[in-house]
Amino acid sequence: MALRTEELILNMGPQHPSTHGVLRLIVTLDGENIVDVQPDIGYLHSSVEKMMEARTYLQNIALVDRGMDYLSAMANEEVWVLATERLAKIEVPERARYIRTIMLELQRISSHLIWVGTFGIDLGAFTAFLWAMRERERIMDLFESSTGGRLHHVYFRIGGVNEDLPEGWTHRCLEFCDYFMDRLPEYDELLTGNPIFLARTQGVGVLAKERAIAMGASGPVARASGLDYDVRKAHPYEVYDRMEFGVPVRSEGDCFARYLVRMEEMRQSIRIIRQCIEQLPAGEIRSKVQVALKVPKGEVYARTESPRGDLGIYLVADGSDKPYRVKIRAPAFSNLYALTEMMRGWKVADVIAILGSIDIVLSDVDR
């Protein structure tokens, strides 16, 4: 006797603790199985691209900090100053480039730590969150003493960085590296070898490599699906071409692979930071750039590897002191689109695990 079934539409969000912001998921369910997921975004849309057209190149550094991905503010600053410097042909002093690289990698660690913590909460492991916050607090202190801000730094400038590192900063940074490398195995004990964690993540939310490419996924999500692509290796910016580091790639494409990729990325980031501090040259930190910089006419696409993936800015300048058009290619926007593919066929309880594993920041999705 055939059972008469009916599809149920479940509305998750916009206010939901595990959507990491204001995201609404319209989940179509057949019993407990997910038939279709339609993310509804735009709740945090602030039209940063429009606002940037009304501000000068210097003022926009303060805007990209908070208008885009707020968990990795300096990664946003980096892509903005990179685009401007390429178009205006501004040289950056060596020391500033090293400092930028150190900051970007610290930012990557702090962003991944937030992700580990919140992912743990999503799966019911609260301890990981507290531990990740404890480690992140050290990074915040490092940021605070060098940039003056904890979340929004406004530290990078067109042609360098704002202020030199304070005395003893590199020593404290190395101390943090040692401390962090000691702590990382604890996360392995807590999560990687945890049978409950494994059961919730292994084999869940698989995204095939071809689908990841077709859907535009990038960053750890694509690398967990077997796509060996990292902007830092493919198109090195700052001093990444002089650094030795590995790019973790997994072929499974499930939530656990994404977790492993991010954990390994943090180790590699520590490697980069140590090399940078070792090679850190003395000298200027900022080349002379006028406050109301006029960028010559032209168009350029600058790309960086932000903690969430391939972050790019297509900048159109018209020769005035304000950009004519800025297109921000947000990694989380494309990664969220791949969610529809990942979720199909899984159980409703896996929604949280899969959503948590792609590490979205809604400010980055909506911009």
Place this chain on the structure above:
Amino acid sequence: MTQSLSQRVVQGAIGLVVGLKSTLRTMFEPKITVIYPIQKLNISNRWHGLLALPIDPETDNDKCIICFQCERVCPDRCIHIEATGKGKERLLTRFDIEMDKCCYCGLCVEVCPTEAIVFVPHYEASTFNRANLLYDLDDLHRGTPKEPIATGVVKVKRPAPKRQTAAPREGTVIP
């Protein structure tokens, strides 16, 4: 499931013990929690806190030369300056900062040629009345929040950071 029940029980028990081991170890480490309003952390001297116009002891006035650079560079346009007179007689009549609009980016501090506008290490500017977030000349000279909310015993928990290369912002009017 290919594993038998006993295997799974043993596996689960191992996982529990491993998890508790880390928890136990953390229990005996020194506590790092700060009870906020009573204890406060040291903040760095580059901290982007509230803005202030410090009083110069030589002239008994602020160092502002009314060049309007900070007003122009502010991304949120939250600084409003007015002045009267001409040349050396120019007098600052209005210097308002709308702290509710301020994004603490520090561009005004950066462009100021005389270091007249600085950050002070205060951050507790929250208030019940939005009008209290408009800081005028007097408030900026005083350099403290209008409504200090979190008051209590200030106990420094962490060792003070070592002296920094950038000169600490002298002349801030912190008591």
Place this chain on the structure above:
Amino acid sequence: MSWELAEKVRARFPDVELFPRPGQDEPHEASPAPVPSASAAPSPGAPPGEAPKPPPRRPAHEAPPAFLTPGVFVPGELLLAICQVLAIDREFGLHYLSFVSAIDRPEANQFEVLYHLYTFDRKDELVLKARVPREAPAVASVASVWVGADWHERETFDLFGIVFEGHPNLRRIMMTDDWIGHPLRKDYVFQEPAWLVEAAKQRQKDIEGLGLGERA
């Protein structure tokens, strides 16, 4: 970041037009040896050649625009056909669509629809631009070629009002469904929605006399 790929596209499709390049006054004449672009990033794949001639010094607003990212202008009606070849053909291998967007050019009375493509095989990029008129802008959807174009085209439709013909689900994505106008157009004027004005008025009435929110 070499112009090799753009040259190849032009060799295959004579209708496309290369972005004007520094030191080349005739962009239509494909030069035999690709000139290395003046990009700041090191490009290991670029052939060693002579440095591009420094352009004459002119005021910033008079100088011709410098296109540092290689790309081609594509006629709107050929876009889909060209994209199908670019995505599948091994010669190009542009499997990855980074984004779709647009640039508003009111003085030319047209939109430039922008596509950024990437190939993992040779780690190279290509920008496609399709010019569409500002009145009734429409261009073929490439969502059938790259699935990921779905949301990007919805975003472009939302913020610019460009209609992507053949798109499976073309509706607003960022703004609310009842929003009037397309915010990223240069002539867009923001108007408070009527319900918001009402709500603000009501709120003003409620807090009147309480001393909240008023400037001293």
